[in-house]
Amino acid sequence: DVKVTQSSRYLVKRTGEKVFLECVQDMDHENMFWYRQDPGLGLRLIYFSYDVKMKEKGDIPEGYSVSREKKERFSLILESASTNQTSMYLCATTRGSNPPNEKLFFGSGTQLSVL
Amino acid sequence: DAKTTQPPSMDCAEGRAANLPCNHSTISGNEYVYWYRQIHSQGPQYIIHGLKNNETNEMASLIITEDRKSSTLILPHATLRDTAVYYCIVRVYTSGSRLTFGEGTQLTVNP
Numbered sequence: 528d529v530k531v532t533q534s535s536r537y538l539v540k541r542t543g544e545k546v547f548l549e550c551v552q553d554m555d556h557e558n559m560f561w562y563r564q565d566p567g568l569g570l571r572l573i574y575f576s577y578d579v580k581m582k583e584k585g586d587i588p589e590g591y592s593v594s595r596e597k598k599e600r601f602s603l604i605l606e607s608a609s610t611n612q613t614s615m616y617l618c619a620t621t622r623g624s625n626p627p628n629e630k631l632f633f634g635s636g637t638q639l640s641v642l
Numbered sequence: 643d644a645k646t647t648q649p650p651s652m653d654c655a656e657g658r659a660a661n662l663p664c665n666h667s668t669i670s671g672n673e674y675v676y677w678y679r680q681i682h683s684q685g686p687q688y689i690i691h692g693l694k695n696n697e698t699n700e701m702a703s704l705i706i707t708e709d710r711k712s713s714t715l716i717l718p719h720a721t722l723r724d725t726a727v728y729y730c731i732v733r734v735y736t737s738g739s740r741l742t743f744g745e746g747t748q749l750t751v752n753p
Contacts, residue, residue, distance in 0.1 A: 531685070562743075569729075570686070570743035586742070617685050631678070633685025 530554070531634035533618050539640045546605040548637055550618030558621045559601035560631070561585075561593065563614040570617065576601055577624070608641045615639075646730045651748040654724075660717040662747050664730030667711045673733060675706060677715045679726040680746070686729065689715065720751045 534549035550559065560575040562585075572585030574593040582593050590612060594602045605612055618634040647665040654660040666675065674693050678686040690697055690704045692713070697704045703716040717724055729746040 567745075569745050572742070619685070630688040630691075631686070633687070636683075636685050 531618055531620055531632050533616075533634040533637050535637050536635065537638050537640075539642065540605075540608050541642055542609060544605075544608050544641075546608045546639070546641075548603040548605075548616055548618075548639070550601045550603070550634060552599055552601075552620045552632075554620070554622070554632075555598065556620040556622050556632070557598075558624065559595065560619040560621075561591075561601070561603045562617045562619065563587070564617055564636070565614050573603065608639075610641050613639060613641045646732055646744055648728075648730050648744065648747045650745065651750070653750050653752060654717075654720045656722060656751055656753050657719055660720040660724065660749055660751070662715040662717075662728050662730075662749060663712065664714070665712045666730070666732045669710050669732050675704065675710075675713050676731040676733065677702070677704065678729045678731065678743075679724075680729070681723075681726045686743070689728075720749075722751050722753065725749060725751045 530553045532551045540546050558577050561573040562570045563573055564570045571587050573587055573591050574582055574585050576582050576595045579595055579598050592604045616637045616639055619631045621629045621631055645668060674691050676691040677689040679689055680686040689701050690699055692704045692706055704713060706713045727746040727748050729743050731743060
């Protein structure tokens with residue numbers, strides 16, 4: 528089974544701090560994604576990556592950046608955390624971009640609280 | 643990606659079939675229907691997907707209407723562990739896995 532590991536289950540940070548959320552996958556998948564999930568808004572795509580050192584903006588990239596230096600690792604960076612970034616963050620991967628390789632595999636999520 | 647409409651909540655008795663509907667009236671010819679579910683405090687889990695034909699796997703069955711404007715996910719014998727939020731998603735497979743999730747249906751399986 529694919530394993531998608533997010534570094535922290537719960538994280539508490541202060542406003543203005545730089546925050547790193549790490550995601551590691553063990554199945555050599557090409558594509559990696561960062562979503563955030565908020566009550567009443569569902570899952571929203573922040574950034575995704577199809578290859579090492581490649582990134583594309585999702586639907587809500589403002590206030591975030593990403594880094595993919597190695598194929599297995601995709602990091603989400605909050606340059607200066609704000610209270611409206613308090614959310615559940617979910618990392619996901621897919622093997623490829625065409626059926627049946629486009630199934631999303633999710634990590635368990637990181638609940639980030641910004642105080 | 644086409645928009646989907648799902649009921650916000652449904653109940654089902656344990657051991658009975660759970661039938662979860664999804665409307666996707668603006669679906670186009672090359673868009674697949676995907677179903678995922680999210681059990682509380684976990685990441686979403688893939689269930690099944692289809693294009694035109696009905697599909698079945700070890701988790702569920704997917705029935706797609708002939709005009710493809712709606713579909714139904716069937717859990718044949720629901721258990722308490724099937725209590726979760728179920729998401730129906732329609733996307734174009736050539737658009738680079740840009741899946742958009744809606745609010746989904748909260749399915750509660752009652753003993």
